[in-house]
Every structure is written in C-alpha cells, then in structure tokens.
Amino acid sequence: MKTSHFAVLSLAAALLGAPALAANKVSFKDPTGDDNGPGHYKYPTDPVYKSGSFDLTDFTFEKKGGKANITLGFNTTLEDAWKTGSGFAVQMAFIFIDTDGKEGSGSTDSLPGLNVKFAPEYAWEKVIVISPQGSDRVKSEVGSKAGAAKDNVLIPTRTKGSGRKVNATVDLAGLEGDPSQWRFQVLVQSNEGFPAGNDLLTRKVNEYEGQHRFGGGNDGECDPHAIDVLAGEGKGDASEAKAQHDMLSYECAEDGTAKKPATLTMVGGAKKPATQEQK
Template sequence: MGNKKVFITLILIVFSFSSFLFAGEKIEFKDPKGDDKGPGVYTYPTNPIYVAGSFDITSATIEDKGDKIEFVVKFAAPVSFNWGDYWDVHQVQIYLDFDKVKDSGHTETIPGTQVLVDPENAWEKVIFIDPHTVPKINGEIDLKAAHLKEDIVLPSKIKPIGKSLKATVQKADLGIGDDADINDWGYGVLMLSATGFPGNWCVLMRRVNEYQGDHRFGGGADGAGDPNVADMIVDNGDGSEDEIQIQYDMLSNYESGMDPEETEDDKLAVIKLVYPKQ
C-alpha cells in the first residue's frame, strides 16, 4: 500500500471513530408494574379506550445509533389505533439533563404536565412523543410553550408497535456533539395521556380530576395543581418494588387551588431524574 493510500485510510478511520464514538452504547431502565396511579390514587378514565395497563411503564431503553438516538418506552398493554392521528392514548415526555450541574437548565416542565424538576437535575432538552400531527403539536407549543420551544425536541420518526413506542431523535436536533455519551445524562421518563382537546394552558395532555370521568383520570384535584402524570421511572430505574412508593411520595407532594384555570395558588410536585449507574 502506498503512503498516500495509508494516509487516506487513516483519515477515514479517524473520521468514522469521531462521528460514532459512542455508537452502540445502550441504557435500560425498568419500572415496576401496577404503579400507573400517579401519586398512588389515580384511576383511569372510564371509556373502554383506556385499556388497563396502557399507562403502566415497564421499561425504557436509550441507544446511541451514531448520528441519532433511539428511545423505546414499553408499557403493559398494546398501543391502539382508533381515533388518534398516529395512535390513541399515550403521551410520553423524556427530560434530559446533559450536564448534571445544579440550576443549569430548566426546572419547569411542558405546560400542563404540572410537575417541576429538582434544580439539581435541571434539564436541557425534552423529547416530546405525542400522537398528533407535527403541525398540530407545533401550533400548541407556539401557543402555550413558546418560551421552551427551542428545547422541546420532536422525534424524526416514531413507531408505535406492540406494547411500545419507539422514537428516533437526531443528535443534531438535540444540539449535541460527537463527544456526548448517553451514560453521562439524567433521564426523566414520564407517561401522560394525550388529548386533542386539552385545557387552555395544557400542551395536548389529558387532565386528572377529583373524580374519574369518561375521558378524565380521577384521584386528583379539580384545580390545576395535581400532576397529570400516570407513571414515571424513578430512583435507580431498576424496577424494584421500592420504586413504587418513591414515585407515590414524589407525586403526592403537591397542593392544588380549586380553580382549574388558575394556576397561581398551586404548589407543584418536584420530581428527580434517573441517572445510569456508571
């Protein structure tokens, strides 16, 4: 092999390694079954479209695929296709803490989620996985979450299949370089329910009320302070039984005013993100 050929080969090797330094890295979190009750007391809406287990997260995997990252969230019932633009009932939010620096990033979540993130875990980007069309989602974000818009990232592709949603996210859309290692981030994986007819200040998520209804979760408050989160991954994300109570405690720590359109009186629950074991 001539010197020139060796040189070009070396350049190619260095180039491909620098582009895909962490390609193949994979993280798996688990979540206990049967804790799809938010703070422990939420009940599903009564309409049969909300099949038992639909909002019960069982696992989440994150895999570096080179120029993109694949997120797979699994739950305890198959995804259904009756009325939604792409599927029926799930909305998943995945908050990412890139730098693990206190107060660096957002503590506020997507409007209508009704939780705050611990300042120690402040997030840089959130992956928004919702069954509505991209124009509809963007319209809602422009209207209700314009101040967070540049940090709300829509997947380039979502595949609803079996008991899972698989979302592909371009690294370029996350604003991260080739040196980013998914093992260094924190993750907040939240399960909500999507609706095409959300409250005035809610980005396409279904609300929880005091009493369950045809299309309303029960067990919360008729005011606006209760988390609209059915399930989430907590603590070490290893799926152990103790994580059920940890979630219930985290999501119960809220106070709600009486007015569903008035959020001033509310004290929101504060959640912590999950960090992979190094």
C-alpha cells in the same frame, strides 16, 4: 480462591436487575402496577383507556450518530383506536434529559399541562415529546404554548407503536455527548386531541374520573398530571412504586393553586466517586 455457586448466582441476579448503561445507550425499567400517579389516580371511564395503557415498563435510549432511537414499553397491547396512523392512540410521553448534572443549569419547570417541577439538581436541558399525533400538530402546539422552552423541545421524525412498544427516532440537534452520562425522566401522560387552555396536548386529572378525564386528583392546577414516571434507580424494583408516589405527592391551596408542587428527580448519570467518609 474458589467462588461459591451462590455468589455467582447473586452476582448474575444483580447484573440482570441493574439498569443498562453503556456508551451511547441506556435502558431502564419501571415496576408494573404503578400507573396511578401519586398513588390514587384512576383511569378515565371510556373503554379505550385499557388497563395498563399508561403503565410504563421500560425505556431505552440509543444514540446513533446524529440521531437517537427511543423505545418505550407499556403494560398492555397498543391500539390505534382513534386512527392516528401511528399504531397507538391514547399514550403520550415526555422524556426530560439533564445532560450536565449541574445544579442551577437548565430548567426546573416542566411543560404546560404537566403540573410538576424538577429538583434543582435535576434541572433539564432538553425534552423529547412522544405523541401519536402528527409532527406538524405537535410542533404547532409547542410553538404556541411552550414559551421560552420551545427551543429545547425535540420532536421525533418517526413515531410508531407496535405490540407493547412505542418506537421513535429523533434528530439530536443541540444534544451532544454520551447518554450514559446523562440523567433521564420519562413522564407518561395521555394524548389529548382537544387540550384545555394552554395544556400541551395533555389530559386533565380531576377530582373524579370521567369519560375522558383521569380522577383522584384536584379540579384546580395543583395536582401533577403525570400517570407514571421513572423512579429510584430505574431497576423496576417494587420499591420504586413508593419512590414514585413520594415524588408526585403534592399539596393544594384553597384556591386550587399548588402549595407544595410535585417535584421530580431523574435516573441514570455518572456515579459520583465516594468520599473518604463514605468508604
């Protein structure tokens, strides 16, 4: 049987658009232009927050022995405006990992300052904190603010930004298994050297943007403090921007608490076999 030229091209295009899932390595893409949280967030006004600074474009996690190499791509050239020594300054990311795919196993709460929940079927076991600040400062903040979750927080031994990529290496203590079977969520925030209250080095989203505050949210604690996240199947399709906006939708009570919190899902993981009805 002959295969048409059109069919070959269609298959090639589908493969190029699909997330890369191989033993010990996963890669996902995210559409550009969706660095607006639930759809209406605005950057702080200071010029250090360049357009695209929090626009995640891709994410790769590769396990090598007892370590993992992580790469995050952003939609602008990184700058170390605050002289952190890490090659970048304003970006920060939280990589939540669901290793077992079991509902009720893991945590549905996020870390302080993010104001998001996870759907029960996407409860996470480990989270990796990517920050331009030194590991000692991050460890101190996690130890004093993360509560019972602190034992499930991994902090890289090396973090470096160059060009449009942030690269990190993390020891995988307590994180055994095949990453191609895990599910991931990458939440992009902004590095805050002077965090408010119990926030874990994260920057506030307020009703109106300011020099060092995001706008378009709420002055209470009901709005998600997430500027970009992975959504859909992690292919980078334009439709995944809407999926992000839907996940990060929220409702506030009159006192500024969450009436309906933003609730995240994840990408990746082993596909469940189709049932007889689905075939």
